């Protein structure tokens with residue numbers, strides 16, 4: 451077992467702010483297990499370090515997971531499309547951005563989160579897509595039933611229900627020609643949206659990504675703690691913007707694909723896969739930041 455840091459005596463909170471991808475990073479690529487990271491999570495929580503999910507998942511998909519992982523912090527959802535801030539969390543919206551955000555921020559009373567739009571709200575995305583249906587053939591989550599999504603993805607019914615509850619993006623399946631796809635992409639860009647290619651779906655989202663949302667959220671933490679240094683952990687192409695935004699990038703080795711090419715002064719490529727790599731890298735950084 452690797453040497454680990456344990457808070458046997460009262461230590462000051464290291465000046466760290468952690469952003470983490472989930473699938474293939476904190477959660478094992480094959481079975482979503484995170485047992486290897488549990489001890490480190492407990493330590494991070496005991497040290498009072500904010501650690502933030504930065505993921506393609508929806509807020510609804512994350513609600514159970516954040517309880518299981520004992521995470522009480524904001525979450526960047528839907529590939530940076532938006533941020534969910536728990537009610538009462540000690541962060542203040544910057545005054546210069548408050549104005550714009552007020553019109554786009556919604557509050558879900560049932561879940562006690564304030565949702566901040568960084569890209570575009572899903573209704574806006576759907577309104578943009580609607581007239582394009584006369585020119586192009588595609589289908590999206592907004593037209594799919596839970597059963598259809600289960601058949602398409604192999605998700606369980608509960609998982610599919612949660613994946614359909616979206617706030618900042620619309621996954622589509624392209625059913626038209628490659629040539630028409632180029633035209634479609636151009637029109638999407640003209641509407642200040644962009645396309646993000648995933649494994650099965652193409653995600654239509656606003657002009658945001660995991661890095662832009664991370665920068666925005668970090669600026670809120672820096673208002674009261676400008677000394678905070680950011681660490682980002684991720685394994686995939688859609689993590690590059692987040693990793694390049696960080697003071698220290700931790701590239702988590704994947705059992706199924708090559709590590710993404712990241713331009714960052716301080717970067718670490720883990721020796722181990724998924725949660726093992728996650729845990730070892732953070733243990734080492736915690737030791738480093740305690741000196």
Ligand SMILES: [Mg+2]
Pocket residue numbers: 471472473474475684685686
């Ligand atoms: Mg990943």
